[in-house]
Amino acid sequence: MFIADLPAPPLLLDAETLEDFIRAAFPEHDVSLAVTALAPGRLRLRQPIASGHLRPGETISGPTLMTLSDTAMYLLVLAHIGLEPMAVTSHLSMDFMRRASGAVLLADAALLRVGRRNAVGHVLLRVEGDDAPVAAAQVTYALPPRA
Amino acid sequence: MFIADLPAPPLLLDAETLEDFIRAAFPEHDVSLAVTALAPGRLRLRQPIASGHLRPGETISGPTLMTLSDTAMYLLVLAHIGLEPMAVTSHLSMDFMRRASGAVLLADAALLRVGRRNAVGHVLLRVEGDDAPVAAAQVTYALPPRA
């Protein structure tokens, strides 16, 4: 059984609501971020790469990869618990596997568990047009008390 | 694209060879460990639980979960590079998500990358008969120079 086979909890929000939320909450974020797939337990986030995301040699920077992973997991968690701005990352562990270079970065996030106090997920990053993943992250969010 | 969809490199060894190798290399290991599934990029390791694997309350111990993850990833790497006893774990990061209790522990390991110097994989652990994962690990092996 792999991550994609895990039983998935139901969605509470749709992609448009998530995009509106992140644009309102983080006005300095790149407005070109898009949720291009959303299903129970799964979310894809798409980020066009701009010059500020690059380090020398046209390599997409590590912070860009970590930020997109964290944002993808944040939106995936919110999609399952509702708009809780106070959900905060408590752990992020990322393996950088290949040099990332390309015009668009994709993050596929999958929920491993949503509990009362925490949510844990996995994120796989790749460049659009290439199946080989450039990085993989495991991310934990601490959740606020809910009704 | 999730882990199970990743392009997979070809296998060099079969399950029986892997089991024989680990029994010869680690004679103190539990001989009941079995490779119950093996495909390009994927391996399942099955471990019957004994009293030495438990902590108070019949909970399968953290070290048991970490050890099975590490062993599953070791065998999966060897299956793709050949019998290289000098492959060594360089990083293991594990999220413990639920209390683990049951008679048999299963580890599903998937390769994210096999490079020249490193291999990275993901391992999902669960108890036989229950789909909810109890723990998830990301593991890196450092590989010896190869021909």
Next chain:
Amino acid sequence: MFIADLPAPPLLLDAETLEDFIRAAFPEHDVSLAVTALAPGRLRLRQPIASGHLRPGETISGPTLMTLSDTAMYLLVLAHIGLEPMAVTSHLSMDFMRRASGAVLLADAALLRVGRRNAVGHVLLRVEGDDAPVAAAQVTYALPPRA
């Protein structure tokens, strides 16, 4: 400011109480484990190495390193919150840095934070008689509700 300079919360238990507790709770554990140093925020755990801890080539096994780190952090947390068997590891991330070989393994654990719901610590492992660390871990414990 490095880990050793962090402000430290007060101790609630002494080394003997911790050793008695772990021997009673984990009767299958190696009885030779000893808490050889304990101060606010700091604990050293000492483990004589036996044949069951070794992999081929007289290398101390990865599971031995992970288990000692986890146990050292468990005892350090209990020393600061009292005997709470229900404190459980929620995350362990370990970097294996050098081959470990020797008669005695030492784990120096330091608390980074004890909160209401979690405790986070760092563990540095080395072989007695050699200052170069063989592995380093960051460990999170989930804490049960307390009075």
Next chain:
Amino acid sequence: MFIADLPAPPLLLDAETLEDFIRAAFPEHDVSLAVTALAPGRLRLRQPIASGHLRPGETISGPTLMTLSDTAMYLLVLAHIGLEPMAVTSHLSMDFMRRASGAVLLADAALLRVGRRNAVGHVLLRVEGDDAPVAAAQVTYALPPRA
């Protein structure tokens, strides 16, 4: 033995060289980043916080914390191996321990190991004026072949 007590390899570069390098290599980086302490095996990086580093509630964002950790470790590695732009992060694991809020963020980075192929370090983050750490990271850099 804690991280601050580890034997330290000699420095090859000084703080000014490191600051010049990062400003030339990353012209989009905040020019206010400063190396305020440098000794064998240790480096402190100081970052004044601007509005782009904040998320709602005046909280310093997770990506800001991860980026500063990664940059501090990069400069610490270069200080010990020379100006090798091709050193790249291979793993970063971060525990977020407290809400971070304040005018200046400090990263204290310590080397755990510099080998031929990898360097491993630990980074502790806090807000200037408060001793309690807000986050802790363990970071691995893959090193290019060197003479």
